[in-house]
Amino acid sequence: MNEITFTINDQAVKARRGWTVLETARECGIHIPTLCHHPAVTPSGACRLCMVELRDGDWAKLVASCIYPAAEGIHVYTDTARVKNVRNWIFQMLLAAAPASREIAELAARHGVTGTRFAAKDPDEMCMVCGLCQRVCEEVVGLSAIAVVDRGVHKRVGAPFMQPTDVCVACGCCVNICPTGAMRKLFDSVRGETATKLTQLAV
Ligand code: SF4
Ligand code: SF4
Ligand code: FES
Structure with a gap:
């Protein structure tokens, strides 16, 4: 069946x-x-x-x-109460991990979470290291222009070896799929060009 x-x-x-x-x-x-x-x-x-x-x-x-x-x-x-409780904690952790992401703040607020009890490591951080950008580049575009490097709290995304790469074809998929807005900023480190320029290239 x-x-x-x-x-x-x-x-x-x-x-x-x-x-x-x-x-x-x-x-x-x-x-x-x-x-x-x-x-x-x-x-x-x-x-x-x-x-x-x-x-x-x-x-x-x-x-x-x-x-x-x-x-x-x-x-x-x-x-359930248990689901709402764990969701609340996760939103708080995400707000601390990526405090500059308007997208996360808006989603959290829609679920009643407007602040976090956790300290933010970097107030300008927007990336929560979800890996969507790396997966879309690899699985949909068929390239490996984005890598997830390091582990634990040091985990971050960027170009392989953190050097801008010409493997990237400026398709814009990573910027579009990023749920936090971080790839708009990180794109510099991948291709060495701004996300604004990427958008112009992709249209
Ligand atoms: S840049 Fe965006 S898509 Fe990529 S890992 Fe960070 S939050 Fe996720
Ligand atoms: S813009 Fe570049 S890094 Fe982003 S998905 Fe396309 S090829 Fe990969
Ligand atoms: S773990 Fe399921 S949406 Fe992120």
Whole structure:
């Protein structure tokens, strides 16, 4: 059977085999906030904003809906107290990681989060290192003009070896897919040209 039936917020939903919980929710018009998800590229589960609760009797756990496969008979909840609490913490962490991103601030405010208790490392930072720019360059454009380097708190994106690269064809996909506005600024470090010039090249 290619069809799966389960529930989201006690409502019966149908998914095709291979869909994730997030894809099914989107198909059914059920809102789950996301930042690092885009249907054009492989999901990575980087931002954790799409957390939902799975319940079965007394048993419950939180999962990232963009990477959790839809399965027969599961019960998914998108707006429980536990989900709202973890979402609040994640928004606060994102606001501290990328305090200069208007996009993150607006999305957080729409979910009732207008400040963070975490200290920002760099008040000008816009990148939350979700990797969408690197994935679209590699998976959709077929190039490797963007790399994610270092680990943990030092993780960042830029050109391979952090040197501007002529591998980039200035297609603009990375700037367009970036959910925080950071790639407009980072594009200098990838190609050595401004995002404004990129936009002119891409049209
Ligand atoms: S530049 Fe944008 S798309 Fe790339 S990792 Fe940073 S936030 Fe994500
Ligand atoms: S503009 Fe350059 S770096 Fe960005 S996706 Fe296109 S080829 Fe890759
Ligand atoms: S949207 Fe699922 S982890 Fe970012």
